[in-house]
Amino acid sequence: MDLNLRNAIIHNVSGNSQDELRETIVDAIQNGEEKMLPGLGVLFEIIWKNASEDEKEEMLQTLESGLK
Template sequence: MNLNLRKAIIHNVSGNNQDELRDTIVDAIQGGEEKTLPGLGVLLEVFWQNADPEEQKMVLETLEESLQQQQMQ
């Protein structure tokens, strides 16, 4: 079986509005299931490829700060 996971994930969320995308992300995070991680990764990839350098910098700063906070807990 030749399944392109990226294409399948993009196909599943294409056409979703902002609320639906938010719900998808929140559900994946709150569910805490490992199987949702690839979908979140694809969404990050799509964002990253379309973000300008300032948006990328903001994400990196947020991730860095968030990961440092996680280590302190």
């Protein structure tokens, strides 16, 4: 069986409203379950691919600050 995790995650959230996406992200972070990390990674990949260079720079600054 060929399971493409990335496509499955995208399929599960496609068509979700902003509120539903926020709930998904907040729930994954609050639960802190390791199994949720791939989903958050796929969502971040989508954000990154669709961000402008300025938005990417802002995300990197936020990430750097959060890791200090």
